[in-house]
Amino acid sequence: MKLVLDDDQRGLRDAVRSFLGAASPLPKVREGYDPGVYARFNGELGASGLIVPEEHGGAGAGFAELAVLLEETGAALLPGPFLATVFATIALTRMPPDKELLGGVAEGRTVATLALPPSQAVAARVRGEGAAVTGTLERVLGGAEASVLLVPARAEDGTEDGAEDGAEDGVVMTAVDLTGPGVTRTPLETLDLTRGQAGVTLDGARGRVLGPAPDVADLLCVALAAEQLGVMRAALDAIVAYAKVRVAFGRYIGSYQGVKHRLADMHAKLEQAESIVRYAAWAADEAPDELPGAAALAQAYVGRACFEVARDHLLLHGGIGFTWEHDAHLYYKRAKADEVLLGPPRVHRARLARLLEL
Incomplete structure (x- = not known):
């Protein structure tokens, strides 16, 4: 197991x-x-294109490198659909290669998103590699900005097309063109002002069958935890800097x-979170048998710790931290939105307990 960044990873972080x-x-x-x-x-x-294979125009890097990148986008509170595209790319790299989509993502031409679990599969009339997809998704991360939606679909009317594509349960992953006919997108008012979501209604929307729908829930947990680690680090750095210059009562x-003492507690949470994220990223690359437990631990601990650090960062700023003009509320809202994005911490704690047979 490797918990310390190497020279290449530090170079990526700095860039x-x-x-x-x-x-x-x-x-x-x-x-x-x-844009x-x-x-x-x-x-x-x-x-x-960081984790897109080299033969499709990407860098072919692993989750250890992806975690480094996401930590920095989290620290910067990068607005927009980048995390949504990362989620979609994770799914794409776990399916039979689709040169068109992988190439578009790697080059930055395609903004993609993924219907997040536990979304139910929508219905689709599958004909060969094509599909007419129908269903409603209440919340799609980056749904207003994305041009492609990856969504699991079940064949209608008991057809066996899904099974022929290698999906044991008849559920296949479809890539839906969100710019085409049959798609209605409704932007949602969200807590996190920096990253939007949208309701998406599909009415015979044009799609392509990519292959069996992969189970990437654990990998999504690791990616999200890496972003949360960056939010934690930036929030702690900001309040430490403020505590060094703010004068009260002389x-x-x-x-x-x-x-x-509060700052020390926040630092301890950050150190534990970093170890957990590095371990989870290593497991994603090198130890798939350990990944379920590592992913559950990442969201059970890091999700809540990120919110607590962002909350205390806001509180320790005093009255100014509660104002609209201060940046503290941006970290607070990103931390809370991330905490529940893949399910609240109690869900992941319960899963971790089951995995540990507790």
């Missing part, structure tokens, strides 16, 4: 941090999704025990 610091600083984050920044991020750094607030 992503430098780019986002210049192209997407916090004042710009408030403006929301900028220009997204295009540069994927074009100049190849971010969206003393820097960082000199008060009530603040020092």
